[in-house]
Amino acid sequence: MTECAIEAVALRKSFKGHEALCGLNLTVPRGSVFGFLGRNGAGKTTTIKILMGLAKADHGATRIFGISPGDDNSGALLRRRIGFVPEDKELYPYMTVEEIIRFSRPFFPQWRDDLERRYIKTFDLPPKKKIPDLSKGMRSKLMMLLAIARGSELLILDEPTDGLDPVVAEEVLRELIVLAASDGTTIFFSSHQLAEVEQIADRITIIDQGRSIISGELEDLKRQYQRIKVVFADGIPADIRWAQGADRIRNEGRMVSILSGRNSEEIMAQARALPGTSVDTHPVTLRELFLELMRAD
Amino acid sequence: MLWKKGWYETRIRLLFVLAVVVVIAVLTMDPAPAAAGSGPLVGATTIPAMLAALLLAGAGVKTQLGGLQRSKGLHGSMYYTLSLPVKRTRLFNVRVSLGLAETAGILVLTWSALWLVNPAIRLSATPFDMFKQGVVTFFCVTVVYSLGVFFAAFLDDVYQHWATIFTVVGTFVILNRVPLPASMHAFLVLSLASPLNTHTMPWIAMAVLLGLSGMLLLIALKIVRSLEY
Numbered sequence: 001m002t003e004c005a006i007e008a009v010a011l012r013k014s015f016k017g018h019e020a021l022c023g024l025n026l027t028v029p030r031g032s033v034f035g036f037l038g039r040n041g042a043g044k045t046t047t048i049k050i051l052m053g054l055a056k057a058d059h060g061a062t063r064i065f066g067i068s069p070g071d072d073n074s075g076a077l078l079r080r081r082i083g084f085v086p087e088d089k090e091l092y093p094y095m096t097v098e099e100i101i102r103f104s105r106p107f108f109p110q111w112r113d114d115l116e117r118r119y120i121k122t123f124d125l126p127p128k129k130k131i132p133d134l135s136k137g138m139r140s141k142l143m144m145l146l147a148i149a150r151g152s153e154l155l156i157l158d159e160p161t162d163g164l165d166p167v168v169a170e171e172v173l174r175e176l177i178v179l180a181a182s183d184g185t186t187i188f189f190s191s192h193q194l195a196e197v198e199q200i201a202d203r204i205t206i207i208d209q210g211r212s213i214i215s216g217e218l219e220d221l222k223r224q225y226q227r228i229k230v231v232f233a234d235g236i237p238a239d240i241r242w243a244q245g246a247d248r249i250r251n252e253g254r255m256v257s258i259l260s261g262r263n264s265e266e267i268m269a270q271a272r273a274l275p276g277t278s279v280d281t282h283p284v285t286l287r288e289l290f291l292e293l294m295r296a297d
Numbered sequence: 298m299l300w301k302k303g304w305y306e307t308r309i310r311l312l313f314v315l316a317v318v319v320v321i322a323v324l325t326m327d328p329a330p331a332a333a334g335s336g337p338l339v340g341a342t343t344i345p346a347m348l349a350a351l352l353l354a355g356a357g358v359k360t361q362l363g364g365l366q367r368s369k370g371l372h373g374s375m376y377y378t379l380s381l382p383v384k385r386t387r388l389f390n391v392r393v394s395l396g397l398a399e400t401a402g403i404l405v406l407t408w409s410a411l412w413l414v415n416p417a418i419r420l421s422a423t424p425f426d427m428f429k430q431g432v433v434t435f436f437c438v439t440v441v442y443s444l445g446v447f448f449a450a451f452l453d454d455v456y457q458h459w460a461t462i463f464t465v466v467g468t469f470v471i472l473n474r475v476p477l478p479a480s481m482h483a484f485l486v487l488s489l490a491s492p493l494n495t496h497t498m499p500w501i502a503m504a505v506l507l508g509l510s511g512m513l514l515l516i517a518l519k520i521v522r523s524l525e526y
Contacts, residue, residue, distance in 0.1 A: 049525070052379070053379075054376070055525040055526065056523075056525060073384060075384075076382050076383055078382075079380060079382040084380040086376035086380070090373025090374045090377070091377055092306075092377070093374075094306070103301070103302060104381070143377075
């Protein structure tokens with residue numbers, strides 16, 4: 001049995017001459033909660049569509065549980081093992097909540113009646129209500145229920161909390177954590193909400209312009225990256241060449257703010273050796289890291 | 298479940314098409330008895346059928362493909378459908394079969410209504426004549442429907458309707474304006490070669506129509522299988 005839930009190698013995809021993905025690599029271990037981050041247009045949804053077999057990569061290979069999702073035959077079997085919440089959270093407008101559940105159930109041999117009952121209750125979903133009469137938040141919760149109750153080994157969620165109020169978003173995230181912890185479900189989700197990614201993800205990949213710019217275990221990344229603040233008493237000298245590992249350098253008045261991904265000790269030693277400096281280090285949050293990487297690009 | 302879903306998505310349009318077709322059929326009928334094989338009798342049976350085909354192929358295919366067609370339109374729910382563990386081929390087959398079954402249903406209901414309300418038809422043709430004409434008309438209508446499915450596979454909503462209508466009307470005009478060689482008359486199954494005229498089944502023409510429909514549907518399926526959403 002493969003240890004990877006998702007494996008994508010050198011994915012390339014162009015739309016009318018615009019390269020949406022430029023050699024993206026992705027490895028999502030089984031049982032992980034994987035945050036997939038990037039700005040609008042970075043290639044997140046395109047990647048998710050390729051993973052779901054809704055689009056085909058121009059180049060590169062994708063495997064989910066070792067199976068290619070793009071094939072009509074194997075892709076259909078594979079989707080029994082995947083719960084999907086798309087960016088566009090539309091469902092059949094002529095069905096009620098209980099009708100769409102009844103419609104979906106027979107497609108999934110592993111359907112979890114216990115989870116169905118639990119999430120109808122937890123999410124307070126009205127079974128008799130027609131889907132168009134549900135609020136956006138309710139519809140998102142219904143999508144989550146339909147994805148989770150499939151008894152999936154993998155959940156692929158494209159902006160699962162998009163448009164939800166903070167209370168509902170918190171509720172959804174809490175349930176995802178419960179699911180990952182209790183059933184070992186792999187959760188792969190894209191989001192703009194950095195705080196919520198930080199709250200539940202154990203691994204992340206940040207992509208920009210179709211390629212991965214940072215990837216790894218969240219805690220490792222947060223340990224690895226540090227902000228070094230160097231304050232100069234008499235202003236910043238013009239000709240400093242910082243040691244390797246000073247990834248992002250910003251001058252702010254008399255202070256130099258350095259984001260360092262490696263070699264922090266040497267950078268700090270270099271700063272301390274400069275005349276009239278005080279040096280301070282700070283851990284970085286995911287939000288800071290993301291913004292810094294995006295700003296530099 | 299896919300059949301049920303398909304039925305939910307098409308039933309209102311189906312009723313609408315049925316209502317329009319029955320009204321047109323009744324309004325255009327000639328109460329005077331017509332000789333079997335005469336133009337008015339063939340027209341009385343084929344005009345509603347072709348109208349049904351055009352309506353279903355034009356206005357109906359959009360929902361009958363259930364979001365499999367290229368255009369997103371109102372089908373935001375297509376992502377949910379495509380996330381189900383079902384091959385696109387099966388989704389396509391269910392929708393096309395349902396569409397053809399609905400077309401056949403409309404033909405049966407419309408012609409039954411005509412048979413009941415129009416004494417001219419009862420006097421001019423036997424039920425078996427009508428059945429034969431019905432089978433032939435269904436083969437013709439299937440081509441129109443398949444054309445709609447074909448265009449729906451790669452054209453946006455608005456264009457798919459017009460492409461179907463223009464192609465059918467264009468073909469009709471050409472067939473009427475251009476004098477066909479006698480050897481081709483057998484293919485005019487809704488006029489010269491109608492079983493109401495000839496009292497025989499135009500098997501070769503039916504085979505050609507079936508082949509044409511099959512080819513259009515196969516191409517549409519190939520497109521749908523390779524579509525990106």
